[in-house]
Amino acid sequence: MKKIHVLVVGKNEAIVELLTRLVNKYPELMAQGTCLLEEIPSLCHSNTIDVLLLSSGLSLDQENQISNTMTQLNPNLKTIEHFGGGSGLLLSELNQALGIPLG
């Protein structure tokens, strides 16, 4: 089964790490996370990113820029503006974006 690739981007390292770990709990998904915006192009080129998960600390301009750049690489990219920082809402947001119940 082809995995759905998720890229977690945010400025709070601990939260990005946690979100990446939580996403990787689902067998359908494979997540990478970064706090470094300059790392994003190389992460996008190593795998086609299906879902962009925007965590905290990014300005609206940064969020738009990341999302626009990544949409050019994958027009079917789904962008999740993540709120809450924890597992409860994360699963709900993933379900909503993917249209399939995970877990």
Add this chain to the structure above:
Amino acid sequence: MAQSIFHQADSRGQANHGWLVSSHTFSFANYYNPERIHFGALRVLNDDMVKGGMGFGQHPHDNMEIISIPLEGDLEHKDSMGNVAVIREGDIQVMSAGTGIYHSEYNHHPEEAVKFLQIWVFPNKKNVSPRYDQITLQKNDSHNQLQQILSPNPEDEGVWIHQDAWFHLGNFDEGKTNHYAIKKSGNGVYAFVLEGGFQINGYDLGRRDGLGIWDIDSFDLKATSNNSRILLMEVPMHISHN
């Protein structure tokens, strides 16, 4: 024209982890219902019961306004800003998670259960500095009237959050009525019955039923039994933030 949505108590998502029993009004964790994601800026309304001595270990939050209202028992809170507190029935706690905060929540009592509401509201401003506050409410101020417990204004009654939201609590005797006027045009109200029953806009609401109303300027409520208790959550119906 007024719009409304009725959520019967037993239609909520249920989670039973043994130490934690939770009813989710909106999609949360393993409960997913695409018809029930949020009511405007109100994203989470969890009706939680935690067994004695148990609780949520340290975990992070970001970019969310988190309000906890204990209904029975005491809840112990510790966070990464150095706050250590016990919130009790009659208190309200608020946390603006902003750029990120870690906290834990445990039942303060070793044996008796704690019951509380956990309410998450989308903020109108992202990446704010995290903050924490709690206050004790004056119980008499909610007898047969609506007591404001939350607003967007630090100088106003109750706690405040980063959102154009107003929460009110009321304890009513049977037959008592009240009129609620929307504070900000475009907002809606989610009414959640804590105890007893109420009539609102032609709906008969029982314990833990919820009713969302929007596209209105005001509405009336009437208690249908003694010791009826209600929480009104006025929130923006359109989510925007900067």
